[in-house]
Amino acid sequence: MMKIALSLVFSLFVFNFSVAQKLNSESAFREYFESHKDSLDAIEGIWTVSSTQEFYRYDTLYNVDKYPRAAKVAIMRSGSFYDSFNLTGDSYDVSFFTTDVKGVYLYKNFFRITNEYSKAQAVISTSGIMQYTYEFPDGYLKLKFAESYEEGTRVVNQLTWKKIFPEDSKAE
Numbered sequence: 001m002m003k004i005a006l007s008l009v010f011s012l013f014v015f016n017f018s019v020a021q022k023l024n025s026e027s028a029f030r031e032y033f034e035s036h037k038d039s040l041d042a043i044e045g046i047w048t049v050s051s052t053q054e055f056y057r058y059d060t061l062y063n064v065d066k067y068p069r070a071a072k073v074a075i076m077r078s079g080s081f082y083d084s085f086n087l088t089g090d091s092y093d094v095s096f097f098t099t100d101v102k103g104v105y106l107y108k109n110f111f112r113i114t115n116e117y118s119k120a121q122a123v124i125s126t127s128g129i130m131q132y133t134y135e136f137p138d139g140y141l142k143l144k145f146a147e148s149y150e151e152g153t154r155v156v157n158q159l160t161w162k163k164i165f166p167e168d169s170k171a172e
Contacts, residue, residue: 024089058152128163
C-alpha cells in the first residue's frame, strides 16, 4: 500500500513538472489555462508584477526604486502548493501555499545564490489583485551589495500582482 501511495505522489509530481516544462511561451500558458479554466483555483493564471523597493539604513529610508512592470508570471498548481514560472517556462523561484483563510496564501521566495527564503502573507482581493511585502534576506543583500554593503541595511520589497488571464469567474 505504501509503495502505491509513493508511486502515486511521484507520478503527480512528474506530471505537474512535465506540464510546466512543456509550456514555454505566453500563448502556451494561455492555452493551458483556457483548457483547464473550470478546474483552476483563483491564484492560477498569468499575472503582471510590479515592485517598489525601499532601502533603509538603521530604519531610515534613504532610497525608493519603483518597477511598474517588473515581470509577467504564470502560477500553476504543483501538488499541494502553487509554483510560478516566467513565460519561457523557467521557475520564478516563488511558491504559494494555501492557508485556512480563503484568498490568503503563504508566499515563499527562494534566493538560489544564497540558499535562503523570504516569506510573507499574500492576499488576493476580489478584483484579482494580490499584494504582499517582504524583506530581502541579509545574506542576499551582502552578496548583491558586495563591498558597498553596510551594517543596518534593509531592503523592503512591496509587490503588487494583477491577474491578467484568465479572468476570474470564481470570486475569492
